[in-house]
Amino acid sequence: MRVVAIVTGLVSLGVLTAAQALAAWDDFTNLLYTEKHLTDAFTKYVATGYINHSPLVTGNGIDTTLGELSAIVPNVDSQLQRAFVGWDKDGTAYGTAHTKVIGNATMGIPNSALVDMIRMVGTCLVEHYDVQQAVDGTAPNPIAFF
Numbered sequence: 734m735r736v737v738a739i740v741t742g743l744v745s746l747g748v749l750t751a752a753q754a755l756a757a758w759d760d761f762t763n764l765l766y767t768e769k770h771l772t773d774a775f776t777k778y779v780a781t782g783y784i785n786h787s788p789l790v791t792g793n794g795i796d797t798t799l800g801e802l803s804a805i806v807p808n809v810d811s812q813l814q815r816a817f818v819g820w821d822k823d824g825t826a827y828g829t830a831h832t833k834v835i836g837n838a839t840m841g842i843p844n845s846a847l848v849d850m851i852r853m854v855g856t857c858l859v860e861h862y863d864v865q866q867a868v869d870g871t872a873p874n875p876i877a878f879f
């Protein structure tokens with residue numbers, strides 16, 4: 734089919750529609766945070782040379798990141814609030830996820846508000862930034878964080 738051929742061509746060139754990029758990001762964040770299938774999420778979407786700016790990791794790459802996340806994600810309750818993909822003026826895509834994290838007192842992990850932002854090439858996740866705020870119940874705003 735002509736349409737299929739065109740779509741396949743676009744995918745192989747790394748030119749994805751917004752819907753395809755969003756579907757990949759939605760699947761990744763769901764696998765990671767809701768289903769807690771960390772290895773599946775990373776095997777499916779994360780680039781080998783993954784660049785990670787998280788202050789919690791000791792280096793780049795999938796293995797280091799999975800090591801860090803495996804110590805945290807299975808032991809907390811990560812409640813996705815919103816997940817979306819956007820493009821900057823140069824056409825670079827970023828997947829963004831806003832997550833309410835119910836921490837784990839036993840492990841000393843506080844409740845927090847987390848935002849992940851990951852640069853995408855096609856449906857591949859290549860570079861990660863995050864910002865995390867502790868939620869300790871002392872904020873003056875009654876609707877603080879969420």
Ligand SMILES: *[C@@H]1O[C@H](CO)[C@@H](O)[C@H](O)[C@H]1NC(C)=O
Pocket residue numbers: 807808809810837838839840
């Ligand atoms: C908190 O972490 C411990 C492991 O240190 C785990 O056994 C427990 O299930 C975790 N609690 C929750 C709510 O995930």
